[in-house]
Amino acid sequence: MNISHHTAIVKHIATLCGFDYCGIARAAALDDDARRLETWLSKGMNGSMQYMENYFDLRVNPVKLVPGAKSVITLLFNYFPSASPSPDTPRISRYAWGNDYHEVIKAKLKWFLQEMKLQIGEVSGRGFVDSAPVLERAWAQRSGLGWVGKNGNLINKRSGSFFFIASLIVDTELEYDDPVAKDYCGSCRKCIDACPTGAIHENRVVDGSKCISYFTIELKDMLIPDEMKGKFNNWMFGCDICQEVCPWNRFSTATNEMAFEPIPEILNFTTQDWEELTEESFKKIFKNSPLKRAKFNGIKRNLKFISS
Numbered sequence: 001m002n003i004s005h006h007t008a009i010v011k012h013i014a015t016l017c018g019f020d021y022c023g024i025a026r027a028a029a030l031d032d033d034a035r036r037l038e039t040w041l042s043k044g045m046n047g048s049m050q051y052m053e054n055y056f057d058l059r060v061n062p063v064k065l066v067p068g069a070k071s072v073i074t075l076l077f078n079y080f081p082s083a084s085p086s087p088d089t090p091r092i093s094r095y096a097w098g099n100d101y102h103e104v105i106k107a108k109l110k111w112f113l114q115e116m117k118l119q120i121g122e123v124s125g126r127g128f129v130d131s132a133p134v135l136e137r138a139w140a141q142r143s144g145l146g147w148v149g150k151n152g153n154l155i156n157k158r159s160g161s162f163f164f165i166a167s168l169i170v171d172t173e174l175e176y177d178d179p180v181a182k183d184y185c186g187s188c189r190k191c192i193d194a195c196p197t198g199a200i201h202e203n204r205v206v207d208g209s210k211c212i213s214y215f216t217i218e219l220k221d222m223l224i225p226d227e228m229k230g231k232f233n234n235w236m237f238g239c240d241i242c243q244e245v246c247p248w249n250r251f252s253t254a255t256n257e258m259a260f261e262p263i264p265e266i267l268n269f270t271t272q273d274w275e276e277l278t279e280e281s282f283k284k285i286f287k288n289s290p291l292k293r294a295k296f297n298g299i300k301r302n303l304k305f306i307s308s
Contacts (some may be wrong), residue, residue, distance in 0.1 A: 001164060008119050009173040013115045014075055017108045018257060019292040020075040021156065022164065023143025023177045027069040027169060033138045034270035037108045047209030047218065059135060066126050066169040071176070073168040074136065075103060076113075080162035084255035085267045090274055090303060093213065094162060094237025096290035097267075103288070105129040105166050112168060115284075125170030136165035143176075148181040151191035151242035152206035157184060159251035184248070191242035196231040200242060212239035216302045217294050224305050236274070237291055269303045274303050 014022035050280045055155040058065040109127030116123045128134045153161040199210035
């Protein structure tokens, strides 16, 4: 068994798949992260996102999630768009401008695992992208791919934070990357000061139950709390404010992935266009879009909230 050769194969496959960064860490329990997550949940900062309380043991220990796991491969995929929306269109988080990233990245992970089996031999594992109990940012940090900033996002020194994070947990022993990724936030507090709902706390804790993304995507109630009136800054789906003000995102470059090319309506629809949109047209135009998560009624609710 040539661990070094196998590691080189993994890194090469990552490049072939179009991933921008690949880091590898030893599969082990995330004890410190477990304590932080437990505290965060106990304070109710997950709001109505009760799914975050599920499978706690699996979330903090990849060996329980994938029996026999030896390595966690973390992959970053750039989604930063080259286009800009019309100034009068309701705002949508950049990650949702193109096709649903779950489907795009899952297909890449499936091919990745197949290639590992083809080139290395008997490899067993599972791929995850924001759809299972995996602490992706913690693993990215452990793999030396960046640090978790004050806004809770993984920040890469060379490229910023507009990345999807994917994980492959495998039973193959590999060479592990240096986990030391220096924190370069320093005394900067731009994200803290810019958050209109006060969701970003001083101690690197983000209160998910106060985030605009939570209210516009995760909250399934038909009423958004009145105390949030006037605080959404025209964000209809998600929010990028804390990333837009982050100095490290001056290094962001446009993605080459065609699947993440913006849907024209997202760039050009005015408030009136959105108001006149029928459910039938919504399902047709956004059938491959992350906007489906909020559903037609959720989008209408959000639009009414930011327009009133």
